[in-house]
Amino acid sequence: MINNIGIVDTRKIIKAINETYNYDFSNYALTSFKHRLIKFFNNNNYNSLDNFIEKIYEKKFPFDDFINQILIDTTEMFRTPSFWREMRDHYLPQLVSSRDFKIWLPHITSGDDLFTLEIILYELGLSNNARITVTSMSEKRIEKIKTGGIYNIKKMEVGTANYKRYAGKSQLSNYYTVQNNSAYMDTSLLKNVNFQKHIITQDKPLSGFKLVIFQNHMIYFNQSLEDKVASSIIDSLVAGGIFAIGSGESLEYSTVMNKIKLIDKFEKIYKKKLS
């Protein structure tokens, strides 16, 4: 068991992973990334940091598990209900009325945002009008979400409370089944989804989206990586497209503000400028 990893060792681990697997974590926010490393280290019973680094270089390292566990998936369904109400009442009906409505959820971790969005579209009767692209750097995550997410019951209680605050038309429990204390979301909600492996921090931007929802991911990047990712997302939006981030986040410190306009300060919703 270790309680902490210093900056020097953190940098060594990041370097080893980058040199061995071509995934670059050097611009992740340090505090939360260290928490993930410590957790992974302790869960996998390494006896020393040197041993850990050696295993990475030797490729005797469960890299898929690492990617899976490094992604922070402790968000909630209908987290920030007021944001989702805004989406339901204003943005989605307006956007979906236009032809070829493409939504992108990049860097997906738990599937909470995806199922939230799908439930909203379903209740609006707009599921068939939207095409959703879901990307993640973890294929394990994609597979898990495709089979309904598999959430623990405690998480569904949180989601249920959030759904009530959101004031949905139905009940969250209508959208999942419970087996052996695990909840499986209704995968028929995902008919309009295209899943792809894509590393938002280093792969080329996609294109043609009218809406990108990217909540509580920028908090895990440092400023320079935030700038890069924000720029990539904006490039993937059509002119006038919508870019939503988390309530505790802001793009005001980033280099992209000349390309977007803040249209909802409380819910952190931005619009790509026309030119």
Next chain:
Amino acid sequence: MNYKAVIIGGSAGSFQVVTKILASLPENYPLSVFLCLHRLKHIRSGFVEALSIKAKMPVEEPIDKEPIKNGKIYLAPANYHMYVELGNKFALSTEEPINHSRPSIDLSFESVAYNYKKKIVGIILSGANRDGAMGLKALKDAGGTAIVQDPKECQVPTMTTASINATNVDYILKTDEIIKFLLNLR
């Protein structure tokens, strides 16, 4: 100036003590004050406003990557952990709750301890769970000054007692003594 900041942890029940402390700090108080208080996770507004009524210093909830300024009170926002990050900026996080708490006092105190070392005063107030004890220990281990509100004064002494047991605290003080201590830091 020996200190850069003061960090205060408590649960919702410590609200009165917190407002009393904040009301006593003058407008030109030279340190930044971080508050990590257990709060309802779905209520995003109202808390800052309630504290602002009593506090003379400006109160705000930091957004992610906001640079930290002296003379301000920063309240950990609902449903996020609040860290101090390299470069003296805030970082927010949706990592799992610790001791059922997000924001977690332990995590805030640990990150502040790591970045400010001995230039931090950490104060644990009344509260109903053990969150804060490990954070105060980390702060003390890094060279900071550890203060705990006198459990005799607390309605719910779980948090303060756990903190006293977790580390060799520097001071156990009543609210008025905490205020006096903070005013002397100027």
